[in-house]
Amino acid sequence: MIRLSSLPEDEALARCTGGLYCPAQQTEALIHFVSRRAMDIDGLGERWLISFFEHGLIKTVADIYQLHNHADEMVTFEKLGEKSVQNIINAIEASKHTTLARFIYALGIRGVGEGTAQNFAQQFGDLDSLMAASIETLIKTPDVGEITAELTYEFFRAPHNIEVITALRAAGVHWDKVEQVASEGLPLDGQTWVITGALDSMARDEAKAKLQALGAKVSGSISAKTTALLAGDKAGSKLTKAEKLGIKIVGEEEFLALVEG
DNA sequence: CATCTCACACGCGTCTCCGT
DNA sequence: ACGGAGACGCGTGTGAGATG
Numbered sequence: 001m002i003r004l005s006s007l008p009e010d011e012a013l014a015r016c017t018g019g020l021y022c023p024a025q026q027t028e029a030l031i032h033f034v035s036r037r038a039m040d041i042d043g044l045g046e047r048w049l050i051s052f053f054e055h056g057l058i059k060t061v062a063d064i065y066q067l068h069n070h071a072d073e074m075v076t077f078e079k080l081g082e083k084s085v086q087n088i089i090n091a092i093e094a095s096k097h098t099t100l101a102r103f104i105y106a107l108g109i110r111g112v113g114e115g116t117a118q119n120f121a122q123q124f125g126d127l128d129s130l131m132a133a134s135i136e137t138l139i140k141t142p143d144v145g146e147i148t149a150e151l152t153y154e155f156f157r158a159p160h161n162i163e164v165i166t167a168l169r170a171a172g173v174h175w176d177k178v179e180q181v182a183s184e185g186l187p188l189d190g191q192t193w194v195i196t197g198a199l200d201s202m203a204r205d206e207a208k209a210k211l212q213a214l215g216a217k218v219s220g221s222i223s224a225k226t227t228a229l230l231a232g233d234k235a236g237s238k239l240t241k242a243e244k245l246g247i248k249i250v251g252e253e254e255f256l257a258l259v260e261g
Numbered sequence: 262c263a264t265c266t267c268a269c270a271c272g273c274g275t276c277t278c279c280g281t
Numbered sequence: 282a283c284g285g286a287g288a289c290g291c292g293t294g295t296g297a298g299a300t301g
Contacts, residue, residue, distance in 0.1 A: 197271090
């Protein structure tokens with residue numbers, strides 16, 4: 001996505017709202033769709049997506065799931081061998097089994113990032129309910145205001161977006177039923193945590209999942225309302241800010257004792 | 262086997278939107 | 282109107298795979 005603020009004044013209004021279909025945004029949509037936090041298709045990055053797009057192998061994100069029919073053509077690309085192509089095809093196949101939250105995030109609806117996508121998944125439980133929801137209903141989702149609700153509503157009213165979503169589901173993209181999580185009674189219920197630095201024992205995503213499983217909300221930036229900062233190696237400005245605000249700093253050992261105990 | 266390219270992981274800063 | 286928090290782009294370091 002191109003930030004409006006990075007555009008010259010006279011181009012600021014040039015952004016279209018085509019979502020999954022608009023030609024100017026197609027490659028951006030593709031790149032976002034395969035990214036780690038969305039559908040997580042390993043090995044298929046920006047470079048190959050653009051090449052495949054330029055050679056007409058893919059036009060929309062739904063075409064990614066037809067790429068296995070073009071394996072012979074793919075190996076003819078420079079720097080792309082049989083092994084890489086097989087890895088890409090395997091990764092595409094693996095991505096068919098996902099979660100509703102990831103799928104919503106992958107759609108690239110403006111204003112809907114990872115957190116909001118998760119909230120939508122929790123709130124609506126299935127894609128059809130979300131797609132059918134009115135602006136008034138959408139606004140009832142946590143962290144969703146008028147603007148995001150309207151953008152989401154419009155997204156699901158665009159025929160080409162519906163087409164792509166239908167094609168994705170027809171290609172076999174599916175997700176498990178959403179489990180409604182009740183955070184009440186969990187040890188970290190009502191707390192907001194932030195993670196900084198690298199952890200030795202696990203990836204940050206894993207640490208985030210563990211904290212969420214204990215009822216905590218995990219945020220990306222420190223504020224006065226933050227309960228605690230989980231600080232690993234090479235912690236940067238977040239640690240400084242947390243210290244300044246007098247926020248509790250939790251080291252990896254203490255964190256492990258907490259999540260395992 | 263050395264080199265090159267690409268994708269990924271992660272941190273950080275900025276901007277925007279939401280809720281109060 | 283303001284502060285909090287999320288979205289997003291950019292920069293850097295690292296590892297895997299392709300090529301010659």
